[in-house]
Amino acid sequence: MTGVKIATIGGGSSYTPELMEGFIKRYEELPIREIWLVDIEAGKEKLEIVGEMAQRMWDASPYDVKIHLTLDREKALKDADFVTTQFRVGLLNARVKDERIPAYYGMLGQETNGAGGMFKAFRTIPIILGIVEDMKRLCPNAWLINFTNPAGMVTEAIVRYGKWDRVIGLCNVPVGAIMVEPGLLGKKENELIYKFAGVNHFHWHKVADLEGNDVTLDIIDQLFKEDNGLPKNIHDIPFYKEQLHQMKMIPCGYHRYYYRQEEMLDHALEEYKTIGTRAEQVKKTEAELFELYKDPNLDHKPEQLEQRGGAHYSDAACETIASIYANKNTQIVVSTKNNGAVPDLPADCVVEVMAYLGADGARSVAFGELPTAEKGWLQVMKAMELLTIEAAVTGDYGTALQAFTINPLVPSGDTARKVMHELFIAHKAHLPQFKETIERLEKEGVEVHDEVAKDLI
Incomplete structure (x- = not known):
């Protein structure tokens, strides 16, 4: 057919x-x-x-x-x-538990x-x-x-x-940036050249004009004046302009959780106590x-669908499929095997980069080495990802604890273990690989303390 x-x-x-x-x-x-x-x-x-x-x-x-x-x-x-x-x-009830149980512990x-x-x-x-x-x-x-x-x-x-x-x-996050930023300089989407490097929800990008002149700093300056294209699901706390000028790159919206961790956490906890978490x-x-x-x-x-946080979903997914099918070689930001595009990470791991999409899949655009701070951040995040994936596959408690310990958004120590234990109990039905761990925690009497999350178990 x-x-x-x-x-x-x-x-x-x-x-x-x-x-x-x-x-x-x-x-x-x-x-x-x-x-x-x-x-x-x-x-x-x-x-x-x-x-x-x-x-x-x-x-x-x-x-x-x-x-x-x-x-x-x-x-x-x-x-x-x-x-x-x-x-x-x-x-969505699983997401409610993911958000409320950690929030209960701040x-x-x-x-x-x-x-x-x-x-x-x-x-x-x-x-x-x-x-x-x-x-x-x-x-x-x-x-x-x-x-x-x-x-x-x-x-x-x-x-x-x-x-x-x-x-x-x-x-959809990179799509939003590429759609919004050219207008900040009075240009159209196809009048700027983009390069991305990082991992999903933790990437940076640089921008040049069609003559090859770097215009990243110009866009950064405009981002502090105009609509920055931030997805609906991220609270808009401004970055520090001096920090962006120093790195000469534009971080994705999710970097606010790391560069403005204190303020983003305060906002999340305020919603937790009042209107409910993002999931609710x-x-x-x-x-x-x-x-x-x-x-x-x-x-x-x-139009209401755009309030859901996934605007431009079709632009990414459908254009990727069309480009592979018709061998269009369209430039799209994707998660794909590194193969040297980001030399600060192993060649066999997955990174998020600009790539040409055709019948043979993604051909990544090389980004080059990241500055010192961003290189350190990225290597920590990839290590956390690899540990999380290994734990998900093996069901090993120690590996899960290592992932929790290295994650920059999880203060390590006894509270982190309590959060992890309660999340194991809350998601028991969907974590068969952690069966032994969950049975042990149940024998120890671990229970979920957040009442909303508890009612969803």
């Missing part, structure tokens, strides 16, 4: 209309035959709601594309050309950074490795396009432990979105 088959795992996500919009926009260069949206039993209702919405979007377009809904992952994967992943193990629990991010990796990595094994049997020539957080660690696990190189990890806020937004999706007359992505 001609045409492209796409399987989306986590198809009941509120982001799916964004994905459909991107595919519709690119249909002439990416002739899709069928799209399979797959989810688990707990997500069946949302899958049906968003699936009907997705079909309406295609029916309103000039293209004849069929949306298939299923809880059978193997059926969705069979002979797929591209597999996209956007799932959350434990659903610690950050953000979903990709800090204690919560590590436990999201513990839950997610075994599942993604199972998906990879299914792909080896059912669609061995497919490309895996991963948007599941923590995206960098998930992609690293796929390459390192899944032994699967046909994978591209994506994030997102649950309300999601509920509103799915009410909108139920409208039989709605056949386009609603």
